[in-house]
Amino acid sequence: MTTGSKIGVVFSKAFHILTGKKMIIAKSQKDLDKMRAVGELIADVREALRVMVVPGVTTLELNAVAEKMMRDAGSIPTFIGYAPHGMIPFPFAICASVNEAIVHGFSTAIPLKDGDVVSLDMACTYHGFVGDTAMTVPVGDVSDELKQLIRVTEECLAFGIEQCHINNRVGDIGAVIQQHAENFGYGIVRDYTGHGIGRSMHEAPQIPNYGRQGTKEKIRAGYCFAIEPMLNLGTHETKTLADKWTVVTKDGKASAHAEHTLAVTPDGPEILTLTKAQKLALKKGKTETVAA
Numbered sequence: 637m638t639t640g641s642k643i644g645v646v647f648s649k650a651f652h653i654l655t656g657k658k659m660i661i662a663k664s665q666k667d668l669d670k671m672r673a674v675g676e677l678i679a680d681v682r683e684a685l686r687v688m689v690v691p692g693v694t695t696l697e698l699n700a701v702a703e704k705m706m707r708d709a710g711s712i713p714t715f716i717g718y719a720p721h722g723m724i725p726f727p728f729a730i731c732a733s734v735n736e737a738i739v740h741g742f743s744t745a746i747p748l749k750d751g752d753v754v755s756l757d758m759a760c761t762y763h764g765f766v767g768d769t770a771m772t773v774p775v776g777d778v779s780d781e782l783k784q785l786i787r788v789t790e791e792c793l794a795f796g797i798e799q800c801h802i803n804n805r806v807g808d809i810g811a812v813i814q815q816h817a818e819n820f821g822y823g824i825v826r827d828y829t830g831h832g833i834g835r836s837m838h839e840a841p842q843i844p845n846y847g848r849q850g851t852k853e854k855i856r857a858g859y860c861f862a863i864e865p866m867l868n869l870g871t872h873e874t875k876t877l878a879d880k881w882t883v884v885t886k887d888g889k890a891s892a893h894a895e896h897t898l899a900v901t902p903d904g905p906e907i908l909t910l911t912k913a914q915k916l917a918l919k920k921g922k923t924e925t926v927a928a
């Protein structure tokens with residue numbers, strides 16, 4: 637789930653006044669092991685949902701499977717009841733945002749249709765730590781325009797993650813995401829951002845999907861981030877529906893969203909929200925690259 641940047645600015649200003657400093661929480665090795673465990677758990681949920689996305693399935697059905705998997709594994713669905721700054725509590729285990737919906741969509745009994753795209757965002761809390769991940773999935777056969785939007789959003793996420801090295805800066809993440817997205821003329825959502833993550837879903841810093849290299853907070857070992865580019869076919873501008881949660885594009889054009897939770901280690905970024913099989917495949921790929 638994203639954090640609203642306007643609200644976040646107010647919060648962080650109040651925090652600065654109270655403490656005189658920003659607090660990005662570096663995780664201990666013990667904490668990181670818990671972040672790894674919850675990351676793998678939520679990645680299993682994400683991959684279970686990915687294969688369920690076919691024409692005719694409803695987002696309520698996807699939500700029910702996600703909630704059951706989270707609870708059966710002994711974790712708590714983090715989104716249920718989430719109510720920042722007096723908002724109405726979020727009622728579902730996942731955010732399901734179809735077509736022009738960007739983020740924070742409610743699950744419904746409306747069947748997904750061939751040609752739709754659906755962003756599924758989910759988080760759970762396990763042994764006190766949160767894992768947060770999202771993907772946008774094509775429903776059946778989608779247009780080339782939408783396929784490209786999804787692909788570029790995933791590439792932006794990968795480029796952003798690559799910047800998460802010690803002594804880089806948070807602005808480096810937004811800079812590479814912005815550059816890649818703008819190469820394709822996409823609108824980059826500015827009202828919602830990625831975020832630090834740990835015992836809370838939303839910790840400092842805010843991680844916008846735009847920015848300038850060499851600016852903002854310095855990245856240090858033990859920081860955990862949720863990076864989540866949100867790209868629109870048209871305008872970057874957003875509006876919120878009457879349910880007070882669902883965020884849609886102002887021009888009604890489609891949007892895509894992708895998110896991983898990662899840890900900054902001395903060896904570089906470690907993506908936490910991967911399944912065991914995905915971690916093994918990644919490791920194998922890296923070894924093969926080195927061998928080649």
Ligand code: MG
Pocket residue numbers: 637638639768830831862864895
């Ligand atoms: Mg998030």
